[in-house]
Amino acid sequence: MGLSARNRGSIKVASNGSNQGLNKSRASAPEAAANPPLFHLDQATLAYGQQTALASVSLSIRAGEKVALVGPSGAGKTSLLNVLYQQQREQIAWCPQHYGLVDILSVYHNIYMGQLERHSAVYNIWNLLLPIARHQQAIGQLASELGLEHKLHHSIDQLSGGQQQRVSIGRALYRNKATFLGDEPVASLDPIQGEAILAKLIERHPTVVIALHNRHMALSVFDRIIGIKGGRVVLDRPVNAISHAELDQLYAQ
């Protein structure tokens, strides 16, 4: 209860923070001409009450980058993702830490929800009562890629945590967007499966920003790592310029 309330608070403030960031970026972006960054933050600060979530964070992410967001719990990864999400709401396949799936609806419907805004309400309601063949086929295939082929018509409350996480990923994939933002999207999966699905996410989305704890994954499949600690960016480098030890340092007290 407390957690979700805080989450809601952060989302609200995040949109303010991001607007600020956007305005500043327009005023002071020197290299904006040729290849404008997809996301741009210029000294973005975000706080709720006494708690600082982001302290003057400046960064740009261009289309085509694969970014891993690392840092200890409570460092501000989720807040940063929320701020980024607000900058490109319509273009993003979103995969939040709390999946926000609808418990009593089936896996099929929860994945379908990734495309709700593309169809009329009547079409969507019809699909709720009687699944439409076209979507059933596409989502069936997606589900089997995620190892959910036998669960397609089970409701979410019948699934394990890992299965629910895969449904959340399924919804993001079904959105078919160019940019994926994920908050520990494979944290509840076993390492093998997690890596396979992470690879799939990276392959299907030109731009990817993912918060995760697994240092091995961070170093092996991404091309840029942003380290966050205490709401500040303390590390921002291409992956080939970062060592295991440096990542360990990030997590040390």
Place this chain on the structure above:
Amino acid sequence: MQNSISYMRSSGRRLAAVSLLFVCSALLCLPFADIALYPVEPWTELQRMALGLLHPDLQIWHLVLPALAQTVAFALVAVAGSAVIGLGLALVFHARFVRLMCAATRAVHEIFWGLIFMQVYGLSATTGLLAILVPFSGIFAKVFAELLAQQSPLPSAALATSSDRLSRYCYTLLPQAWPALLSYTRYRFECALRSSTVLGFIGLPTLGFHLETAFKQGQYDQAATLLLVFFALIGSIRYWFRPRYTLLYLAAALWILPASPPVESSAWLFFSQDIWPSAVRNGHWPEALSWYQQQLFSVALPAVVDTLLLSQLALVLAGLVALLSYGWASRLLAPSGVRHLGKGLLLVLRSTPEIILTFIFLLLLGPSGLPAILALGLHNGGLIAFLLAKQSDQLVLRQDTVRGLNRYFYEVTPRLYGQFMGLMLYRWEVILRESAILGLLGVTTLGFYIDSAFEEIRFDRAALLIVVTALLNIGVDSFARRVRGYCQVATLAEQ
């Protein structure tokens, strides 16, 4: 279809299937229910009603104020008494006998308890108090027992096993559950105000007495005043009731209550003699058997069928009303202007007693079951919608959530549907109970036959019909519990 088996692994499918069965059952009831529309000329009456509502008669303070005081006094004393009794019974609620007794007292509506006690104690404070106290004790016992069972057993388990049961109860479960018990008692107080008002329809000096008179005499300006006073009373409880002065209020209430004159008839005589047919009193068993058989088949059975048909239709209507209207009062689905309007409308629907709604619809639509179905459907639908809207305000949706109808159908309604089913299954029995009292207005449910039996001083028939009503309620309640189990919907206390 390979999916057909796995469909039942979906909670949503299961809830949808149960809902569909209920809708089908209502459709099957439709041809048999008494829903004829009579050619009435409601417009002059309606016009007078509207005029009355616009010009409430403010000259009747000398009537309203004492009635208001009596209404509150009955409710307060009865709730205080039944809460204490209920708390005691909750302690021993595991005993089958106690559970049965409580189920039986709950199953008979306050109005019928009122009619029963009136035969013994006449039109007195005792009658009014007992009429609320008896069924409410049963309800309190059940809900308190459920609330106590929801508490963590750990503190109690940590005490020495040799400590006695009562001490353990007072030191662990009772303090743990206290806030929940208090909040439920507060809610019940609101119900008691409604019950105490409705008891006026059988002659007790509460608001309902003047309300009925005003309606029956077509003095809608007075009726409007009384209704507005009633709404204000319910809506303003938290402003005028200060829990810390409860004892003071109680003392005042006891002083306000009308006198209970000494009675000549005794309860013992009533229950041992009056309610049994003469054949039983005289020991003519074969004759008694044929009397009961005749009463059961020629009076009780048709009345039971009518009551069930009517309440089934009312239940499904209530469900439709709730699902169609909760969105207008929900933060997630309606803009703030619309939301305030929606909330206001739901408040009126849920606080107007069914019997008053029925009365108005009877004037408009003529004497059939239809007014009762509409009244029960609208009142209960409004109540459920109100609770759903309140619940929906607690939901937190994802950042990338959709809007409008998509949000209603995909995000909010599915999340509330389990709760909706729970509330519906709970209201099923309530609707059945309430449908019976609409008989007082002439709708041919069980209540109609009970009321007529009392009027004809045929207590034997009245007693039999009340027992049948109680059994019907208990039966539906236990069936609803099974359906709830199938839907895997948790037992919900009323709010």
